Amino acid sequence: MKLYRAKDYYDMSRKAANIISAQVIMKPNCVLGLATGSTPVGIYKQLIEWYNKGVLDFSRVKTANLDEYKGLTKDNDQSYYYFMRENLFRHVNINEANTNIPDGTETDAIKEAARYEEAIKELGGIDLQLLGLGHNGHIGFNEPSDIFPKETHIVDLQESTIEANKRFFASIDQVPRQAYTMGIGTIMSAKKILLVVSGEDKAQILHDVIKGPVSPSVPASILQLHPDVIIVADEEALSEF
Numbered sequence: 170m171k172l173y174r175a176k177d178y179y180d181m182s183r184k185a186a187n188i189i190s191a192q193v194i195m196k197p198n199c200v201l202g203l204a205t206g207s208t209p210v211g212i213y214k215q216l217i218e219w220y221n222k223g224v225l226d227f228s229r230v231k232t233a234n235l236d237e238y239k240g241l242t243k244d245n246d247q248s249y250y251y252f253m254r255e256n257l258f259r260h261v262n263i264n265e266a267n268t269n270i271p272d273g274t275e276t277d278a279i280k281e282a283a284r285y286e287e288a289i290k291e292l293g294g295i296d297l298q299l300l301g302l303g304h305n306g307h308i309g310f311n312e313p314s315d316i317f318p319k320e321t322h323i324v325d326l327q328e329s330t331i332e333a334n335k336r337f338f339a340s341i342d343q344v345p346r347q348a349y350t351m352g353i354g355t356i357m358s359a360k361k362i363l364l365v366v367s368g369e370d371k372a373q374i375l376h377d378v379i380k381g382p383v384s385p386s387v388p389a390s391i392l393q394l395h396p397d398v399i400i401v402a403d404e405e406a407l408s409e410f
């Protein structure tokens with residue numbers, strides 16, 4: 170694992186955006202694995218700025234998002250589809266046909282999980298997977314468990330995740346209880362992984378992820394076993410080191 174120290178959220182976003190830009194420049198038809206949550210928003214802003222300056226071209230880039238809430242339609246402003254459109258896709262020249270997100274409206278969970286896993290295989294795998302970190306160590310929506318789930322699947326969200334994500338909804342009752350997520354195996358198959366972490370509230374879990382035992386009780390700890398992981402974290406997130 171390579172660890173890059175950033176001064177603050179802005180610096181973290183810029184450093185991570187640089188790594189994604191390098192990927193797009195080196196391989197214009199690359200497959201980017203993308204993430205939602207508040208942490209990547211600054212990265213997407215920076216990528217849009219560089220796109221507007223003519224530095225970046227997304228016309229041949231393909232994307233696959235980590236996860237999606239089950240039951241939310243694309244036009245629901247809390248769906249990850251909506252998030253990606255508003256925070257990145259509609260601002261750059263990406264071809265919508267080249268973007269992939271699990272379909273939250275598909276009620277047959279086994280069918281949707283298999284379809285999504287297959288879609289990623291058809292893309293030829295992910296070149297660079299961006300990840301945020303949940304407070305309980307989750308990546309995508311792979312919650313702490315006694316196993317590392319291999320492939321895309323449906324999950325029951327933990328109370329702590331529902332609690333953390335309620336800030337985006339009008340009330341906690343509106344937070345979906347289930348989501349589709351890439352599995353740990355899907356994520357670990359990415360050629361390169363970029364984990365971004367910001368804020369003091371993530372300091373303890375980031376420490377556990379990097380220094381603790383590899384255990385499905387801290388899903389992101391599996392990243393210790395991946396051959397090419399870059400972590401960009403700000404000073405606050407690194408305050409336990």
Ligand code: GLP
Nearest residue numbers: 205206207208301302303309310
């Ligand atoms: C959600 C997403 C994760 C994300 C996490 C942390 O649960 N499914 O992919 O990493 O939130 O979000 P934030 O960056 O807002 O702390």
